[in-house]
Amino acid sequence: MGLCGICLRLVVVVEMLLLMAANAAPPPPQLAQAKPGCPTTCGGLQIVYPFGTKRGCYLNKAFLITCNYTYYPPKPFLRQSTTVVVTNISLEEGRLQVQSLVSKDCYHKNGTKRESTVTSLTLGELTFSDTQNKFTVIGCDSYGRITGEIGSKHYSKGCISECNYKDDATDGDCSGSGCCQIDIPKGLNGIEVSASSFNNHSNVWQFNPCTYAFVIEDSQFRFGSSNLSNTSESVPTAIDWSITGQGNCDKAKNNASYACNKNALRYQPPANNSADGYLCKCDHSYHGNPYLPNGCQDFDECDKGNHTCVKQAHCINTPGNYTCECFKGYKGDGRKEGQGCIPNQLQATQIVIGVSLGFVMLLVGSSLFFFMFKKRRLIKLKEKFFQQNGGFLLQQQLSKRTGASDTAKIFSEEELKKATNNFDEKRIIGRGGYGTVYKGFLTDNNPVAIKKSKIVDQSQIEQFINEVTVLSQINHRNVVKLLGCCLETEVPLLVYEYVTNGTLFDHIHNKDEKPTIPWETRLRIAAETAGVLSYLHSSAATPIIHRDVKSTNILLDDDFTAKVSDFGASKLVPIDEAQLSTMVQGTLGYLDPEYLHTSQLTEKSDVYSFGVVVVELMTGKKVLSFDRPEEERSMVMYFLFSLNAGRLFEILDNGIVNDDNREQTREVGELARRCLRVKGEERP
Ligand SMILES: *[C@@H]1O[C@H](CO)[C@@H](O)[C@H](O)[C@H]1NC(C)=O
Ligand SMILES: *[C@@H]1O[C@H](CO)[C@@H](O)[C@H](O)[C@H]1NC(C)=O
Ligand SMILES: *[C@@H]1O[C@H](CO)[C@@H](O)[C@H](O)[C@H]1NC(C)=O
Ligand SMILES: *[C@@H]1O[C@H](CO)[C@@H](O)[C@H](O)[C@H]1NC(C)=O
Ligand SMILES: *[C@@H]1O[C@H](CO)[C@@H](O)[C@H](O)[C@H]1NC(C)=O
Ligand SMILES: *[C@@H]1O[C@H](CO)[C@@H](O)[C@H](O)[C@H]1NC(C)=O
Ligand SMILES: *[C@@H]1O[C@H](CO)[C@@H](O)[C@H](O)[C@H]1NC(C)=O
Ligand SMILES: *[C@@H]1O[C@H](CO)[C@@H](O)[C@H](O)[C@H]1NC(C)=O
Ligand SMILES: *[C@@H]1O[C@H](CO)[C@@H](O)[C@H](O)[C@H]1NC(C)=O
Ligand SMILES: *[C@@H]1O[C@H](CO)[C@@H](O)[C@H](O)[C@H]1NC(C)=O
Secondary structure, three states: OOHHHHHHHHHHHOOOOOOOOOOOOOOOOOOOOOOOOOOOEEOOEEOOOOOEOOOOOOOOHHHEEEEEOOOOOOEEEEEOOOOOEEEEEEOOOOEEEEEEEOEEEEEOOOOOEEEEOEEEEEOOOOEEOOOOEEEEEEOOEEEEEEEEEEOOEEEEEEEEEEOOOHHHOOOOOOEOOOEEEEEOOOOOOEEEEEEEEOOOOOOOOOOOOEEEEEEEEHHHOOOOHHHHOOOOOEEEEEEEOOEOOOOOHHHHOOOOOOOOOOOEEEEOOOOOOOOOOEEEEEOOOEEEOOOOOOOEEEOOHHHHOOOOEOOOEEEEEEOOEEEEEEOOOEEEEOEOOOOEEEEOOOOHHHHHHHHHHHHHHHHHHHHHHHHHHHHHHHHHHHHHHHHHOOHHHHHHHHHHOOOHHHOOEEOOHHHHHHHOOOOOHHHEEEEEOOEEEEEEEOOOOOEEEEEEEOOOOHHHHHHHHHHHHHHOOOOOOOEOOEEEEEOOOOOOEEEEEOOOOOEHHHHHHOOOOOOOOOHHHHHHHHHHHHHHHHHHHHHOOOOEEOOOOOHHHEEEOOOOOEEEOOOOOOEEOOOOOOOEEOOOOOOOOOOOHHHHHHOEEOHHHHHHHHHHHHHHHHHOOOOEOOOOOHHHOEHHHHHHHHHHOOOHHHHOOOOOOOOOOHHHHHHHHHHHHHHOOOOHHHOO
């Protein structure tokens, strides 16, 4: 039997962990900004509605951004311009930042003209910001002119700058010696800028062969004498925009083409915006893009800590506001400005019950005495487990560190029993080869996930302790945070932060119950997972190999932010060893065939498993299924087969490909293929 035969058999027997190491930093989750179905970026610019790059994606022609894909990365141009690049869009201030060309007038040493350019820029309904921009001329034998239109009136102004020696120009000083600046008027929406020289720069040519003239955002400019010999080709310019054509605020209300959407308010642009219409912003307690239908989303004050509930109250988010509900046993208005929550008064019946209970307690108390010594035995047992589970070792390790508040906490068995209602069956949220996971609430009412593991192998204890200390210090937004552990029980209990939205596996495979995850989100989940693996492999203090990367170990929170979990099988890699010999362990379908075959564990095994997860994300199909025709049983094999046959699009999950992301899906498919290479060293 050849190597292939062995591989194939091995693949069928077990598969392993995944992993991957792209350097993509996870982008922060964001509310939709572009119109749905429209491109969200062009080059480095995030496109925000009312701006858009395609017909149907912008509010009206004034908000067109032409994305030219012949450049790499693509360049976003203002309207139909081919030279003015948009670099920033601000919704709050109604402002754009663009890079506009500098006009110059340059001479040879013998006095003949070398180059002379005049630039013009027409903005239509947009206007140059008069508060942010200045018309600027640089040179020592120079003048510049700016001409334009304000409404139907012609406007023109000039600025002269002279000097005889380079030292005449002072850094930061723009008052006519080497540099000259003037304000521009309000309402300019088209300009022409020219640069000229009085004497062909003949007396100053050595240090200033050119005159430069441009409109620049003042905050972005500080004159330096080096600008005399060399000024950049383009400069940042601020442009004001607003929704026009419907008059100002008051007139626009009740107009069907009114641009502000539900839960949004229109408002007059700030005084430093010279545009002549109105802007929109989300109502108090909503956030998002007010120009998009349903763009203003409720702001979760509770989640973001923007509430004034007192300590004894739950904060409950409501559309447009929140309420503070007192805990059981308290009543009142839970807001700080209100009277707060006060304890319920004892009712008469409660007092009676209390008194009789007290009496009974007295009787019981004496019997308790007899049980005391039994309890002592229990305490002894707990101590034994604590020791057996490496508790002292862990305590020692933790005490060695300063700032211990950030590291794992040791919980008592009592605390965790209370948190899970004595390990109530109803609290079970997951079960697996590793053990059982319960949902619990700590005394501060924070939800946590408590994992009761199965490992009791004595020889693994030290390793386990090491993992707990290391894991407790991983502070990565896409890794489920380990809050602490409990060692008093026979098997150690681990306490994690509670992640609200279930596993990626559930979302991909239980489609009937959950909406399909859009492609962008899938891509982000993959990038976040890759970021974690990269972090584990290279940035964590001691490299860690996860060993069980799979969709059931990727949890999602409400924003679909990925949280990688289950480090039960993970290995710490001593810095001086690139690979480890271990017992093969992992999950069928995700297991790296090379590792399976050599037992040599490297980071690349995680990369393989990551590749499998990417395949799952793209196809929406389970990794192994014996319900499918024989050739489709292993999704990975079928995926690679389809990819090679050029049929990638036929096996992708419904509704994720569209005209805009075809190229992207192809690239991601290619990446998955690289992660799934049989030879570890060929994987990314
Ligand atoms: C994109 O830029 C290239 C090079 O400047 C130009 O030839 C082409 O016409 C531009 N395409 C569009 C759609 O503007
Ligand atoms: C865009 O401008 C805003 C301020 O108006 C600033 O906070 C933000 O960082 C800028 N974004 C970029 C990409 O420059
Ligand atoms: C001036 O110099 C430039 C290059 O240095 C040359 O091309 C040009 O012909 C010269 N003109 C005269 C009038 O000498
Ligand atoms: C230089 O400028 C003078 C005017 O100051 C002009 O008479 C002369 O023709 C110019 N020289 C050249 C070479 O253009
Ligand atoms: C002017 O010179 C400064 C350095 O002194 C430089 O940072 C700046 O980019 C230059 N400005 C332009 C418009 O070239
Ligand atoms: C002028 O400055 C630009 C950057 O602003 C630089 O790339 C270029 O090399 C400079 N040219 C000269 C002649 O110093
Ligand atoms: C509504 O706005 C449009 C322009 O978008 C304008 O032509 C129309 O007159 C406005 N209607 C009212 C009632 O103001
Ligand atoms: C414009 O004015 C608003 C309020 O009037 C202010 O908050 C904002 O900082 C100003 N923007 C700039 C760039 O000065
Ligand atoms: C939330 O609180 C921050 C400061 O803590 C404040 O700047 C922000 O405006 C608040 N947001 C809302 C929607 O109340
Ligand atoms: C939110 O509700 C409280 C009363 O529960 C009220 O006092 C407050 O004004 C409300 N805030 C908003 C923005 O509606």
